[in-house]
Amino acid sequence: MAVIPLSEAHADLVPLVGGKAAGLGELIRAGERVPEGFCVTTEAHRAGVIPEAAVRAAYARLGGGPVAVRSSATVEDLPDASFAGQHHTVLNVVGEADLLAAIGQCWESLWSSRAVAYREARDTDAADVLMAVVVQRMIHPARAGVLFTANPLTGNRTEMLVDVASGLGTEVVDGHANVTHLVLADPTDDAQPGQPLPATTGAPVSPTASAPQPCGPGWRAELRAAGRRVQTHFGTPQDVEWAIDHDGTLWLLQSRPITTLFPLPPQTDDLRVYVEFGNVQGMLRPVTPMGMSTLRKVVAAMVASLGMRMEIVDIGGRLYGDLTDLVRRPATRRRLVRLMSVDFGPRAQAVMEHVLRDPRFAPSGARSRRPTDAALGTALRAVRGILRALARPDAARRRLVAAVDRLRAESTASPQLRTAHDRLRFVRDHGDGDGGGGGGGGGADDITWPIVAGMLASALPAHLLKGVATEDDIHAVLRGVPHNVTIEMDLALWALASAARPHRDLLLDTPPAELAARYLGGALPEIGLSGFLSRYGHRAAAEADVGVPRWAEDPTPVFAAIANYLRLTDPAQAPDRRFARATEDAETALGELAVRARRHRPVRGRIAIFLLRRGRRLAGLRESGKFAGLYRLHAVREQLLLIGSEVFPAADDIMFLTLDEVEAALDGADLGGLVARRRATHRRELRRRVVPVALLSDGTDVESTLPATDDGEGLLRGVGAATGRVTGPARVITDPSTAYLEPGEILVTATTDPGWTPLFLTAAALVTETGAIMAHGPTVAREYGIPAVISVPGATSRIATGQVITVDGAAGTVTTER
Incomplete structure (x- = not known):
């Protein structure tokens, strides 16, 4: 079938007629008015010869005259790829000779520079692309x-x-x-x-x-x-x-x-508003279905700890919270703007302020319920735990470390797990852990309240010293704080890289993925990586998703980070020295602030300085909760993969199912088609670079309706999250697993989580599109002493790799040079 009538094309024939022809055929079948025409199929393109006789006959049946000749590739006009404008269209073609020439032009356009670049950007295999051609009456x-x-x-x-x-x-x-x-x-x-x-x-x-x-x-x-x-x-x-x-x-x-x-939220009878939660964990990539089932419980528990309840829903593989009832409830709507500002960032704050002004979300008049005895008990436990940590911070830290060690031991799966059903029971028992808190009872208190005490001790002095100290002054005091497990991890990796310098050429000249394969195959010289992975191998970028491989499974990101460290040749810029300088500078800043505070605020100043000193001893613990929860998540992932290896063609197929579906598969259900569809959806969403901060149930991206701001030419505005001013070349990075970052380059990315932080050791500054000041990335940036500007809309598209930019953490601006 080298040539067929356009009316015979339909969606199932995309490999034969291409996306455009299939769409037009469907319109005809639906009874819509479409210009009559025919399709030169991909069979002709595969043969490489225009079927001249068949084309002439089809053209004659149209009655000759002017026609439109349009490309219809097998990869265009599809749900995840439009290829709009990439291929050729020729209008007002008259006569057989010109028609045949126009068909040839459409074939040739498959290999135009713009079409090739488009395919490469979307990782489309050229071998999978064929060209059909649509000919229609003009x-x-x-x-x-x-x-x-x-x-x-x-x-x-x-x-x-x-x-x-x-x-x-x-x-x-x-x-x-x-x-x-x-x-x-x-x-x-x-x-x-x-x-x-x-x-x-x-x-x-x-x-x-x-x-x-x-x-x-x-x-x-x-x-x-x-x-x-x-x-x-x-x-x-x-x-x-x-x-x-x-x-x-x-x-x-x-x-x-x-x-x-962006995909629609769940359909409802009334208008609802949803806020994206993934950026709190430094995640904008889609979560696997298995990861979603765990994270929904984690986020719900996190929100409940703030005294609020909401439904957590899956929209496009991302975690969104339904804030509608909180927005319409008078007692809680007043707290939402501050909650957005502190925990979600300024973009979410602006969106929430806009929603609260929307008459469709006017308060309903419903009164808040009185606190329950359980809530009052939690509040009393919190006060006791926080005061106890502030009174004896070192003892609190020792209790926290002991609780984390207990959680690690409790998370280990028993060797008695023999069958897939046994393993699934283990997963059900352990898979609803909070991923960032650790168990129940006293163990949870030992982890939670020292962390909360450190956060409060860091946050309250800014209010106590208003008019005496700026937020930048406070941030300067909180640089280089000890006991942060993420920073300890990064410095351990730096030490490993330093010890591996005898193998510098091998580690720099070999692609990280190849190094990882050789390491896992036992064909790499020992550089100390085994010891590092025994301590930190349960970590990864996007590590809150149980569906994501850990460094112990795939150490490619670790080798990429080692290579970045080995490019650092200036001893003064060594990360351990930079961190030590940040600590010294912070102690000096604290001493200077203490003098100023006591002079201008004798009472409040002394309280503020006491809190800042406690903050320096406790604030670094904030990463410990998540670090502890990851042990349980890692153990759950190991058991899931063991089940997957027994039941599915690929072990990680299991990550695209829910636990109930896994149980059905163990009972004989064939879910291969469901896995394939979800994998395809996940791959498509991985390519998405923009995730709405907030959505309405009608699909509206709330941020897109806000008044546009004029930043001025070359000026990008965000929020200063770590002070300092640096000028240097930008490096836009979307995937830390193979990231190449030269010392002194400025890291520009959508968001970060602890799995990204090894890059911070050689970065001159940090620019992100999302985030809150207290999120992982900005916190670690402050502690390293590098400037950071967060919540810069469109930073990864408005800044190009190699472009010289100036990051001003105090002003919250990024200035680009032409």
């Missing part, structure tokens, strides 16, 4: 454009967005025409959740000054109705090219999924 429109059946700018599924211009729609797509932008909201849907006010219905959005103004509402209603039908047919929001000819007839020229939309 429509000469009076007006044409693109209809998005959901608003691609905000994500709102109750709005449609239209770009319209006079003449050919390709000029809209190519950006060459004067375009009018319209938001279409159906007036009959005013009662739907999230529906915009009636005044916006059909209103222009930022029209170009000289853009043509379409006349009459009829075409809008017809287009809106067509959009609804098309979306219903395909089952997902669509990007539809359309044209209205001079007789007023509406034609649909293409339909493909809108690939940029």
Whole structure:
């Protein structure tokens, strides 16, 4: 079948007809008005010869005349890849010779530089790509454009967005025409959740000054109705090219999924608001289904410890909390802005302030419940534990270390686990651990309250010394604090790298993945890595997800970090020396602040200095809770992989199932297809670089509706999280496992967690797109003494690797140079 009628194409024939032809065939099958045409299939492309006779015959059946010749590759117009504008289209083709030449041009466009670059950016295997070609009768429109059946700018599924211009729609797509932008909201849907006010219905959005103004509402209603039908047919929001000819007839020229939309929250009857929780753990990547089942319980417990309850939901593989009831409850809505500021960061704070002003989230008048006896008991235990830690910080630290050691011992699986069902029972018993707290009873108290005491001792002095000391002064005092297990880990890795210098050439010249394979195969010289992994091998980037391999399984990131350390040749910049200097500078800053504070605030100053001294002895413990919980998570992962190796083709297939599904698989259920679909979804979400801070249940990305800020040319604004000012070349990194970071480069990334922190030892500064001042990354940056600016929107796309930038941690700005 080298040539088939367009009406015979459909979704199951994508390998034969390509994405565009399949979409057009589906429109025809759904009864939509599509210009008649035919498809030169991938069989012809695979053979490498244009089937001239078949093309001429099909062209004759169209009646000859002008046609549009359009590429239809097997990888375009799909749910996760649009390939928009990457391949060739030739319009107004007349005659057999020109038609055959245009088909050849479409084939050749598969190997254009832009198409190749696009495929490489998406890790698309060129061997999997074939080109079909669509030939359709040419429509000469009076007006044409693109209809998005959901608003691609905000994500709102109750709005449609239209770009319209006079003449050919390709000029809209190519950006060459004067375009009018319209938001279409159906007036009959005013009662739907999230529906915009009636005044916006059909209103222009930022029209170009000289853009043509379409006349009459009829075409809008017809287009809106067509959009609804098309979306219903395909089952997902669509990007539809359309044209209205001079007789007023509406034609649909293409339909493909809108690939940029973030997945919808769970559907509800009322409008709800969800806030993303992953950035608290330094995670923006999607969580595996198995990891999600564990983390939902962890986050719910964390929120409950703050005196609030909410449902934790999975949206696009990310953890979101349903804050609707808290927003509408008078007693809790007042606390939300501060909660967002401290624990989620300034972007979440701005979003929450916007939500609280939205009349759709007005307080409901419901009163808060009186505290229960259990809550009062927890509060009394907290006060006692915090005061005890502040009174005797060294004793509190010893109790914490002992509790962590006990948790590690308790997490070890018994050698008596013989069968997959035995292992699954172990996982069920241990898989709901809090991943960051450790057990119950006194053990939990021994871990929790010293950490809370350290955080309070670090935070309260800024309020006590308002007008006397700035936040930068406080941060300067809290540099180089001891007893932080993450920093101890990073410095241990630096010591390992220093001892491995006799093997410098091997470790620098061999790719980290190859070094990891050789190490696991026992074919690498001993450099001390075994000892490091025995202590820290249960860690990894995105380590809160049980589905993520640990360093002990795949030490590639460790070898990448070692290589970065070995490139450091200036002894003064050695991480251990930098940390020691940070400690000395902090003690000096504390002494100077003590004099100033006691002079200007005799009583409050003494309390503040007492707390800061306690903070320096306790604040470093904040990483210990998560470190402790990871022992249990690691043990659970080991047992899951053992089950997976018995039941599934690949051991880690199990990470794409829930525990109940695993039990069903043990009982004989075939879940291979489900695993494959979830793997594909997970791979697709791994490529997503932007995760909304907050979503409404209609799909609206709340941050996208906030007023735009004008930062000025070359100036990016964020929040200063660690003081200092550094100028240097940027290094944009999305994956720490193979990250290359030269000493003195500025690390620019979306977010960080403890698995990223080995990079901090050689980084000159840190810039992130998300985060809160008290999150892992900024805290470690402060303790290392490197400047950090967080919550810089779009930093990884607005800054390029090699670009010279200036990071000012005091001002909270990043300045880019041309």
